[in-house]
Amino acid sequence: MAEERIDWFRGKPRDAIKAYLPWRAAVEAADAGDKAPLIDLLRSESVPGPEARELIADLLDRYNLRRPKSRPRTPAYRMTAAEADWNDSLKLYRYHRRKGLGLEEALAEVAKEKSLGLAHRKALRSKIRGGDGGTRRKRGKGESRAK
DSSP states (O other): OOOOOOBTTTTBOHHHHHHHHHHHHHHHHHHTTOOHHHHHHHHSSOOOOHHHHHHHHHHHHHSOOOOOSSOOOOOTTOEEHHHHHHHHHHHHHHHHHHTTOOHHHHHHHHHHHHTOOHHHHHHHHHHHTTOOHHHHHHHHTTOOEEO
16 A cells, blocks of 8 residues: 655645654754654654655764764663573473473473572572563673673
8 A cells, every 4th residue: 555645735635744743843853952752753653654754764864873982772672691591491481381390390390401500490480470670680780782
């Protein structure tokens, strides 16, 4: 389905113009140094039309996106080696649970297969119940990220 472009001379379609205006305001704010409105719109359910996409492309084209000289913030798509190891342990635990083992039996199997000590078993039990503070705190201390 081809998107209908805005006819600025006739001011139609009105819905497309109404949808375009918040994007224009957000791009203007980003040009002035305030990226928050644009980031909020990009994270929202709102879909930019062709004119709004052109504004965003123009904005990105005019700015040279370089990494800062200081340590850059870590992208949301990367995880620490510890988080990857925990995820692996959780997958192994779920595998044993699907095979019919109880909570403690599945934990014991994971501990045996991954050579986990008592402290790690307790942490895994906490993680199974939804606790995640340990790895988040470790991430905050600057542990290197795994790709």
